[in-house]
Structures are given as C-alpha cells and as structure tokens.
Amino acid sequence: MKKIGILLSGRGSNFAAIARNVANGQIPDACIAVVISNRPDAGGIAIAKELGLNARVIPSKGVAREVHDRAVVAALQEHKVDLICLAGYMRLLSPWLVQQFPQRILNIHPSLLPAFPGLEAQQQAFAYGVKVSGCTVHFVDEELDHGAILVQKAVTVLDTDDEHTLAARILEQEHIAYSEAIRMVLEGKYEVVGRRLVRTVTAKEV
Numbered sequence: 407m408k409k410i411g412i413l414l415s416g417r418g419s420n421f422a423a424i425a426r427n428v429a430n431g432q433i434p435d436a437c438i439a440v441v442i443s444n445r446p447d448a449g450g451i452a453i454a455k456e457l458g459l460n461a462r463v464i465p466s467k468g469v470a471r472e473v474h475d476r477a478v479v480a481a482l483q484e485h486k487v488d489l490i491c492l493a494g495y496m497r498l499l500s501p502w503l504v505q506q507f508p509q510r511i512l513n514i515h516p517s518l519l520p521a522f523p524g525l526e527a528q529q530q531a532f533a534y535g536v537k538v539s540g541c542t543v544h545f546v547d548e549e550l551d552h553g554a555i556l557v558q559k560a561v562t563v564l565d566t567d568d569e570h571t572l573a574a575r576i577l578e579q580e581h582i583a584y585s586e587a588i589r590m591v592l593e594g595k596y597e598v599v600g601r602r603l604v605r606t607v608t609a610k611e612v
C-alpha cells in the first residue's frame with residue numbers, strides 16, 4: 407500500500423478528486439496518509455477532516471522557509487509517505503525539501519507548461535489570446551513549475567469563454583490528469599530520459 411501525502415493551501419478540489427479516486431480504486435493500492443496545509447482556513451483541511459483523514463495545519467505565516475519546510479518534512483516522514491502531491495500549495499519549496507524526496511513530489515499547474523508558469527496561469531493564457539490551454543502534472547524540481555512532465559491535458563479556448571469559464575474547464579481536466587499521473591508514478595513503469603518521461607512496458611504487455 408503506497409502512502410500519499412498532500413500539501414495544499416486552499417479549497418482542495420484536486421485533493422478531493424484524488425481522495426475520490428483512491429476510494430473508488432482508480433488509484434489502486436494507495437492511501438492518503440496525511441493532508442498538510444500551511445493555512446488554517448484552507449477548505450482542503452475541512453474536506454480532509456470530513457473524510458476522516460489525518461489533517462495537519464503547519465502555519466507558515468511569519469516563519470522562515472527552512473524552519474517551516476523542516477516541520478513539513480518531519481510530518482511527511484512521520485507518516486512514511488512514498489509520494490507527495492502539491493495540490494494548490496501556495497508556497498515555494500526550499501531546495502532542501504525538494505532534495506529530501508527526489509522524483510517523489512508532483513505538482514499540478516493550470517496551463518500547458520512551459521507556457522504561463524507562476525500565478526494565475528489561466529488568466530495569463532486567456533489574456534494572451536491562446537486558442538488552446540490546459541493543465542500539466544509534473545515532477546517538482548528546484549525551479550518553479552519546471553520539472554519533467556507526466557501528463558498534460560489540452561482545453562480549447564472558446565470565443566464565448568471568459569477567464570472563469572476557461573479556468574473551470576481546465577479544472578475538470580486537472581481532476582482527471584492528477585490521478586492519471588499518480589497512478590503512473592505509483593506503478594513505476596516509466597523512466598525519465600533527460601526531461602522526457604517515457605513509459606516502459608514489460609515483455610508480457612507488448
């Protein structure tokens with residue numbers, strides 16, 4: 407049974423979708439070992455409590471990044487997590503934290519990276535006038551929104567869209583993409599070649 411740790415700061419819809427897919431077997435042989443928020447008022451923490459999961463608030467306000475990250479790592483280690491999923495975690499991770507879990511931290515970003523990294527990616531894409539946007543699940547490395555890509559889903563921008571309707575359709579795809587990526591990582595049938603994640607198959611599957 408693989409243990410997933412979730413880090414979040416907000417409403418937690420991606421976390422909720424992951425929890426649903428763990429419960430219904432779409433992410434097999436896994437459990438959510440702990441949900442950690444840096445904000446006490448995060449909706450995701452309330453959802454975690456409703457689901458009866460281990461929910462921890464480790465406040466970051468006014469705390470030095472390294473000190474906060476050490477507390478987060480201690481909580482993740484205490485729960486022996488195999489995989490960490492950032493799900494709307496509005497903090498930059500220190501290089502030290504990233505190094506504790508090499509290729510074991512995933513993030514979801516609401517654009518087709520490398521386009522529109524950073525905050526408000528959906529609005530950035532909409533204002534730029536792209537005809538296609540989407541979402542990306544990627545490994546976390548020491549640069550923002552940068553690590554090797556696991557899954558991307560494209561979303562067509564409609565003439566009738568505004569930034570909110572576009573963001574809502576991207577979010578639907580996020581909820582699908584994140585679970586696909588988690589399943590892939592937990593199955594372990596891939597290798598990372600440079601930046602490229604390539605699926606590997608056993609002779610039996612060919």
Ligand code: GRF
Nearest residue numbers: 417418419420494514515516
């Ligand atoms: C999502 O758009 C995700 O791509 C971004 O932060 C948002 C989190 O939303 N990293 P939610 O808290 O999962 O609903």
